[in-house]
Amino acid sequence: MTQTPALTRNQTLVLGTLTKAGEPLSAYAILDRLREEGFRAPLQVYRALDKLLETGLVHRLDSLKAFVACSHPHEHAGETMVAFAICENCARVWEFSDSKIEARFSAWAEAEDFETRATTLEISGLCAACRAAAAAGKPGKPGPETSRR
Template structure:
């Protein structure tokens, strides 16, 4: 899969998310990008929508915020994406697990449930914060 051609706004949003250690809300992105011509939340949301479609950004449902994809890969090939979110420092680790994915797919198949996407968000304390 080749990299999509990004618009100026998409590139600015992706760059802002890539520089951050943790997730950002759309309004935080808007505040950061005002000097680059962003004036309305809709500009941010449009860019985010396309970046999500391209698999370059993920929405963290529980935080209503966004992170740049940590591992560029074919998200359609991997039906499950998981996130470990530190409640102390905000660090987000993205991963997938074939065993969990297989179990969830098996349950869906056994129960005639048409699975469209699986996103798992785990919240807790990261190793660095736990050690501190």
């Protein structure tokens, strides 16, 4: 298990905000939540996010243009692929790594002589709770809790 790197005050606040959020947040949503902590400019958030991304404590969801705290940062050691399942209705996010999928990507990259630096797989769809609510004819969204395994 690797040790968590020392974080600055801003990095700690941004990571805490993402951890408590229960849903993906844009940099501007993070900024809004941290104004009372003295954050005034987007650059403060982006600098913190850059370092948190570099250390693997945060992931960027390109399809949502948003960020989530890594649900298990110590489990990605040596793996270059992280996958996310994202509910289109309630924005719940499941994070996982799969060595078989990663092996297939690696085999393709080797066959094509392609140097892979990182692979993020985003799967969008509907979670069981949203499908059940739709089947029952209930309007609205289930709770915003985020399930990351």
